[in-house]
Amino acid sequence: MNDSKPLLDVKNLNVSFSVYGGKLCVLDGVNFFMYPGEKVGLVGETGCGKTTTMKAILRVLPTPPAIISSGSIHFDGKDIMGLKVDELLRVRGRGISMVFQDPTAALNPVFTIGEQFENVIKFSSSSGKSLTKKDIHQKAISALKEVSLADPERLLQSYPIQLSGGMRQRVCIGMALSTNPKLLIADEPGTSLDVTIQDQVLRLLRKLVEDYNTSVILITHTLGIVRETTNRVYVMYAGNMVEMAATHKLFLKPLHPYTKALISTVPRLTGGGITSGIPGRIPDYRNPPTGCRFHPRCPNVMDICSKEKPSVFNIEPDHGVACFLYKSDITNMKEKATKVQ
Amino acid sequence: MNKVTPTDHPFNSNITLEQISSLERASQRDNIGRAWYKFSRNPMSVVGLSLVVSLILLAIFAPYIAPYPKHAGPFTDFPNAKTPPGLDYLFGTDQIGRDVLSRIIFGLRSSLLMGVVVLVLVVPPGVMLGLLAGYFQDTWIDTVSMRITDIFLAVPPLILALAVASVLKPNLWNGMLAVSLMWWPWYARLVYGLTTTLRNESFVSAAEVAGASTWHILFREILPNTLSPILTKISIDIAWVIIIGSMLSFVGLGVQPPEPSLGTMIADGSRYLPDQWWISVFPALTIVLIVLGFNLMGDGVRDMFASEES
Numbered sequence: 001m002n003d004s005k006p007l008l009d010v011k012n013l014n015v016s017f018s019v020y021g022g023k024l025c026v027l028d029g030v031n032f033f034m035y036p037g038e039k040v041g042l043v044g045e046t047g048c049g050k051t052t053t054m055k056a057i058l059r060v061l062p063t064p065p066a067i068i069s070s071g072s073i074h075f076d077g078k079d080i081m082g083l084k085v086d087e088l089l090r091v092r093g094r095g096i097s098m099v100f101q102d103p104t105a106a107l108n109p110v111f112t113i114g115e116q117f118e119n120v121i122k123f124s125s126s127s128g129k130s131l132t133k134k135d136i137h138q139k140a141i142s143a144l145k146e147v148s149l150a151d152p153e154r155l156l157q158s159y160p161i162q163l164s165g166g167m168r169q170r171v172c173i174g175m176a177l178s179t180n181p182k183l184l185i186a187d188e189p190g191t192s193l194d195v196t197i198q199d200q201v202l203r204l205l206r207k208l209v210e211d212y213n214t215s216v217i218l219i220t221h222t223l224g225i226v227r228e229t230t231n232r233v234y235v236m237y238a239g240n241m242v243e244m245a246a247t248h249k250l251f252l253k254p255l256h257p258y259t260k261a262l263i264s265t266v267p268r269l270t271g272g273g274i275t276s277g278i279p280g281r282i283p284d285y286r287n288p289p290t291g292c293r294f295h296p297r298c299p300n301v302m303d304i305c306s307k308e309k310p311s312v313f314n315i316e317p318d319h320g321v322a323c324f325l326y327k328s329d330i331t332n333m334k335e336k337a338t339k340v341q
Numbered sequence: 342m343n344k345v346t347p348t349d350h351p352f353n354s355n356i357t358l359e360q361i362s363s364l365e366r367a368s369q370r371d372n373i374g375r376a377w378y379k380f381s382r383n384p385m386s387v388v389g390l391s392l393v394v395s396l397i398l399l400a401i402f403a404p405y406i407a408p409y410p411k412h413a414g415p416f417t418d419f420p421n422a423k424t425p426p427g428l429d430y431l432f433g434t435d436q437i438g439r440d441v442l443s444r445i446i447f448g449l450r451s452s453l454l455m456g457v458v459v460l461v462l463v464v465p466p467g468v469m470l471g472l473l474a475g476y477f478q479d480t481w482i483d484t485v486s487m488r489i490t491d492i493f494l495a496v497p498p499l500i501l502a503l504a505v506a507s508v509l510k511p512n513l514w515n516g517m518l519a520v521s522l523m524w525w526p527w528y529a530r531l532v533y534g535l536t537t538t539l540r541n542e543s544f545v546s547a548a549e550v551a552g553a554s555t556w557h558i559l560f561r562e563i564l565p566n567t568l569s570p571i572l573t574k575i576s577i578d579i580a581w582v583i584i585i586g587s588m589l590s591f592v593g594l595g596v597q598p599p600e601p602s603l604g605t606m607i608a609d610g611s612r613y614l615p616d617q618w619w620i621s622v623f624p625a626l627t628i629v630l631i632v633l634g635f636n637l638m639g640d641g642v643r644d645m646f647a648s649e650e651s
Binding site for chain 2 (some may be wrong): 055056060062064065089090091092093094096097098100101102105106107108109110111119120123124126153156171174180
């Protein structure tokens with residue numbers, strides 16, 4: 001961590017969706033920050049609100065049905081919630097890029113790669129100077145070469161349907177980085193690809209963000225990818241950030257029972273049988289459990305867990321956990337501190 | 342941050358603008374070739390297309406093709422009335438001695454014009470409304486426009502068209518207006534349904550995230566993806582519009598005599614059935630040909646847009 005101002009600072013974000021039969025409280029007070037140049041991982045099981053958080057940050061959640069009831073989002077010093085439409089478009093065009101889970105769905109099927117590149121580059125260019133067709137073409141060509149795609153000339157004339165999954169994801173990464181964004185959000189960029197291609201894509205992504213010095217949020221549910229590509233991790237459960245730690249610390253000493261369970265569920269190549277896993281599933285957002293949302297599935301559940309929502313206890317400066325198990329640790333630490341004084 | 346610009350990049354490509362446009366032209370040619378290949382895979386589509394093209398050519402060059410162009414106007418020839426089909430009059434003559442073939446050829450003009458004008462009037466507003474309502478789903482725009490659409494759909498379409506046509510002065514243009522009023526809700530519905538699905542596609546989110554304006558999302562991302570169902574529907578709808586238009590003139594609310602129209606001819610001839618069958622049967626067969634041609638062509642258009650993966 002460094003002392004500069006955070007690139008992205010999300011405080012107490014609450015998002016709900018109004019649906020038939022009530023309201024889904026999907027994000028329940030999410031806090032999230034990152035500094036320039038950081039590579040942050042965001043893990044959690046399907047449906048825990050990872051993508052919703054990112055969409056809320058970019059304000060692309062359709063409202064209705066989504067309702068952002070409270071919270072503040074600051075990106076690069078700008079208050080995203082209060083931005084006017086044209087400023088918001090500029091942030092999306094130049095500040096933040098996103099790579100989606102499914103590259104097939106993320107490319108418009110009726111336009112060629114070249115036409116889509118042209119749009120992305122046009123959105124990112126400042127309104128004043130207009131780029132010539134040749135400039136755009138060359139930018140697109142160099143972006144495609146950057147993501148190690150052969151024959152970019154022909155590629156620009158192709159439709160997404162004519163490319164393989166791995167090529168499409170490379171194209172998406174190329175598009176996302178061609179605008180030279182400050183922040184790249186990669187939403188499970190390898191999930192729909194097979195493991196060898198996933199590996200190539202992730203290596204490429206890691207190399208490029210290092211070359212460009214781009215900050216990255218990597219959303220995934222594969223812990224191995226987090227370990228290899230990030231330097232800080234947020235663990236999310238049912239719309240809450242339950243644990244935040246530097247990557248190596250999280251794997252060395254996971255604190256939250258959910259994180260421990262998540263790490264233990266990873267199937268090992270060395271065998272030893274399928275792990276016991278985490279019984280149960282993500283709660284119903286219509287009627288989320290009171291107190292800590294994890295308590296019905298938690299092996300260390302205590303009385304207090306169903307009554308109060310745990311706040312984040314900072315065990316170390318770069319390791320926080322939202323769990324009452326560590327409340328005593330914090331009080332002990334404070335007592336020690338006062339005794340020393 | 343090391344910004345990659347085209348000029349300082351080691352792999353900088355030195356392609357010229359001419360080369361870019363020649364590549365683009367080649368790819369366009371390729372697309373047209375592929376579209377024609379898919380369309381013509383079914384020989385019936387080609388039959389439909391040739392039918393449609395020949396009917397359109399007949400209508401355009403009617404004055405030069407029709408054997409008795411004068412018979413399309415106010416003309417009587419009572420000595421030759423009700424002549425059966427023969428060498429002089431291929432399709433016979435009607436009750437006041439006008440050549441049925443010539444009147445059919447001129448009648449094609451109003452029928453085809455009806456089909457084209459109604460769809461030109463109907464498609465843009467219907468599509469726009471459906472697009473906006475679908476994109477702003479669950480907002481007041483959706484509620485207002487789709488409820489209005491529902492109201493129009495709730496009235497039986499033929500009765501609506503008859504009511505409008507009977508209130509207005511009966512002629513070709515008011516007939517078109519009447520048919521247009523009953524037709525646009527179908528396009529609004531079609532595009533609304535497509536848009537509500539498309540707006541949740543990743544590529545729409547991707548465009549939003551890349552900084553695209555609402556205008557761009559609506560017209561450059563979503564609309565192009567609805568074109569193939571819209572064009573398919575248009576190619577099949579033309580036949581239906583022509584049937585409805587003929588029906589209006591059959592009951593006397595469309596084209597007025599002595600202007601020739603297929604519907605009026607059938608109505609006039611039906612009084613002389615079955616003895617002078619040719620007066621109404623040939624115009625009726627022409628309508629069958631028009632509908633068949635457009636439907637077969639419509640199937641081809643659908644095949645043309647079908648994705649190669651499926």
